[in-house]
Amino acid sequence: MNYPIYTAIKPKKRLKLKAYMSENNTDIEATNTGLINSAAATAVRPDEVDADISATADNLDLETKTFAQYGVEEEITKALDERGITHPFPIQALTLPVALDGADIIGQAKTGTGKTLGFGIPLLMDTLGPGEEGWDEDPASGSAQALVILPTRELAKQVAEELSAAAKYRTVRIAQVYGGRAYEPQIEAIKAGAEVIVGTPGRLLDLINRGILRLDHVTTVVLDEADEMLDLGFLPDVEKILAATRPDRQTMLFSATMPAAVIALARRYMNQPTHIRAQEDPTDDTLTVRSVSQYAYRVHAMNKVEVICRILQAREREGCIIFCRTKRTADTVTRELSRQGFAVAALHGDLGQGAREQAMRALRNGKVDVLVATDVAARGIDVDDVTHVINYECPEDAMTYVHRIGRTGRAGKHGTAVTFVDWEDLPRWRLNCKTLGLEYKEPVETYHTSPHLYSDLDIPENVGNRLPRSQRKREGLNAEYIEDLGTTGSRSAARSRGRSRGRGRTHRKADDAVRTKQTKSRRPRKRTHGARRTKPTE
Incomplete structure (x- = not known):
């Protein structure tokens, strides 16, 4: 597959971040390592090896730093402010400078600590919507530019809604692609032009195989809850989906746990990923949240x-x-x-x-x-x-x-x-x-x-x-209303199965009736010990 050469492949967020840093006389690399104040937690990212960054909430001074101070654009911070979200959680504070610099990321934090915005903000900042600056010159205009893969339908819907809320003042279009819903609305959303695709592996791969969903313009891929996707047997589907994207994409993998299979996936499909861990207490070795x-x-x-x-x-x-x-x-x-x-x-x-x-x-x-x-x-x-x-x-x-x-x-x-x-x-x-x-x-x-x-x-x-x-x-x-989601595209198959089941039931009922009749005909006559019946006298 031939990929167009972008004048700026990861340009949008990097240029925005650099502009912000230059205005504030801050160096990006210094920000990446300067997030961690304790000597035990500091790490650098040499070109030859993966980085390993970890920090605690106390190290990050989260109560004073806002999203704007991490280089997040005004449209997103405004949407977050309206929801009462002004200060990042540890996983977000650690992720933003690295992700905005275009690096691949393995993000690990306990469940419920804000991983969604950790990848959602960099993803949105690397995506252009209709009418935004640079849209007309962008070769990816009107095509999918970012992809988020999740293991369950409920999670896909939730993440899509979270991204939509953060992009309230952007023109970025977000499409939800997952099973259990009719194909037609999802296909229409893709064809109308969706910059961000959020979905589950099965439906995503189905639309890719049909030629409806093209990922050759996708420059940011997120694998969320990767361990669950592997547990559910989605690894072959995920590999096929990744193969349909650009080789120079940015890949971010987020999960609460990191078993060996997830690390192996990262080594195969990520380019020198930075491993980011966020924890509340450096002495807390448990995997559950202290709260x-x-x-x-x-x-x-x-x-x-x-x-x-x-x-x-x-x-x-x-x-x-x-x-x-x-x-x-x-x-x-x-x-x-x-x-x-x-x-x-x-x-x-x-x-x-x-x-x-x-x-x-x-x-x-x-x-x-x-x-x-x-x-x-x-x-x-x-x-x-x-x-x-x-x-x-x-x-x-x-x-x-x-x-x-x-x-x-x-x-x-x-x-x-x-x-x-x-x-x-x-x-x-x-x-x-x-x-x-x-x-x-x-x-x-x-x-x-x-x-x-x-x-x-x-x-x-x-x-x-x-x-x-x-x-x-x-x-x-x-x-609570129940939404009519339409047919999922397998109505004829379901009808066929229903007809088959109906025929089967009919045949079984007929057979049962025949067997009952045969049984009755073979049933011996009941003998009585009374007097024999005699021919009545005239």
């Missing part, structure tokens, strides 16, 4: 819903997400809590995309305050004011636990995580604690009447298993 209080209880299966009903009435409790291993369990818990008067919605893979988005909107809009979900909601989903996370069963592994409880305690807020551990799961819980560097404490046997439950979680002593009618003030899931 989350964690509790583990041994609860009998028949008493779990009773215990949850009490937890949901804790003081200062706002939003809550309850994680279950199976879809059936999620539906069962949802029904039970609904009967007890709680405003609750379910979220799992058996629901259609419209119903899944309805549940997320209802939670975000406050129409429900309890979401019962499988791990489809455990990665990256950011909902304001989720104060509690409950694991209905012990998570299968340590990373699942990290991402589940990461739905609370986000952006510096305090959260509470409660895990129910069954007897047979005690070895798994012990292993999870060891893997995460958490102090292991034997889960206490707990019932809905246990005094320590009320004292640990600040639950009023007089609450019961039902939410009092006076407190049922939320509108509920049905008050």
Whole structure:
């Protein structure tokens, strides 16, 4: 493939940053290394090796530095200011100077610490929208210039909305490309001209193979939650997507965890990436956020819903997400809590995309305050004011636990995580604690009447298993509209499968009828021991 030679491939953000730095008599390289004040955390980036930058919140002087002081353009800072976002989090403060300089990045920070804006701001600053300065001269005008790949539909929708909010005063167009929705609106958005594409691997690759989505003008690629994409088996798709982009692109990879497979992916597809780590406390070696209080209880299966009903009435409790291993369990818990008067919605893979988005909107809009979900909601989903996370069963592994409880305690807020551990799961819980560097404490046997439950979680002593009618003030899931997402392009196949299933049922019913008739015909006549019937006399 022949790629046009850009007079400025990563030009826009680099030139903006250099102009800002020259106005403030600041050197870019000095900024990259000057972010870290402690000797133990400083690092340089030689041409021969990858850089390794780490810092703590205390090192970065975040309370005084604003986004504008990191060279972020005025249109973006204005949009952020309106949302009350003025000072960067550690991962953002570390990422911005390196990303704005055009370097590849491996960004690692605990979940809920602001990775989205860490890559979103540099991505937007490297993208030109219609009518913006340089648009007419840019060979990429009207084509995709940036690509964000994410593992789940919910996360893709959330990131696209976050980028759109940051680009409020820009003309950059952002298209969402993920499964479960009709193809036509997504294809129309791409053909109309979208500078930023945000999507999941399956739908992205499908549109690439159809020749609808071209990535030869893409100069910035972001892989978010890369470890989850590999866990879900998306590696072949991701590799094919990366192969369709420019070889001189900037690649940014962000995730809360960095297993060996992710590092191998980075080595293969990134050019001398700078590894950036941000942490709250240099002495904190755990993978969980310190602002989350964690509790583990041994609860009998028949008493779990009773215990949850009490937890949901804790003081200062706002939003809550309850994680279950199976879809059936999620539906069962949802029904039970609904009967007890709680405003609750379910979220799992058996629901259609419209119903899944309805549940997320209802939670975000406050129409429900309890979401019962499988791990489809455990990665990256950011909902304001989720104060509690409950694991209905012990998570299968340590990373699942990290991402589940990461739905609370986000952006510096305090959260509470409660895990129910069954007897047979005690070895798994012990292993999870060891893997995460958490102090292991034997889960206490707990019932809905246990005094320590009320004292640990600040639950009023007089609450019961039902939410009092006076407190049922939320509108509920049905008050949230469900969007018509159209056909996903497989309607004919679905109809075909439906017809096949229908024929199968018809045949089975006919066969059953024949077998029943045959059985009846073979059934021996019932003999009686009464007198023989005789011919009646005339």
